[in-house]
Amino acid sequence: MDKVRDLASKKAALIFTKSSCYMCYSIKTLFYELGASPVIHEIDHEPSGRYMERALRGLGCDPSVPAVFIGGRFVGSAKDIISLHVDGSLKQMLIDAKAIWL
Structure with missing residues (x-):
């Protein structure tokens, strides 16, 4: 779990994915x-x-991917990110974390 948190703390936006996951692809495309x-x-x-996947599940990510971190904080999985996008707050979160600039 420490590796997951360490990776997330160093980046404005981080997504843990699997190469064969269609929802992972959709979330990456949205970003x-x-x-x-x-x-x-x-x-x-x-x-x-495998250890990272267990750590993500330990953080409450079920399914384990996609797991999205913004500003070093775990934000959620696909349904959470889509909900944030629909209500308009995802873009502001990315701006606040300096993951995008206007």
């Missing part, structure tokens, strides 16, 4: 369309991916 360039960690390509 790119908003002008953000999040750091992407595909845990199925990481040597410690």
Whole structure:
């Protein structure tokens, strides 16, 4: 869990994904369309991916991916991010974290 928190604390926007996950692709695409360039960690390509997946579940991410961190804070999974986008607060969160600039 320390590795996950450490990675998240160093980046404005970070998304843990799996390469075969369609919701991960959708969330990455949403971030790119908003002008953000999040750091992407595909845990199925990481040597410690299984441990990272367990850590993400320990943080309350179920399913484990996509797991989105903004400003070093765990924000949620796909449904949480979509809800934030629909209500208009996702973009402001990215601006506040300096993940996008206007």
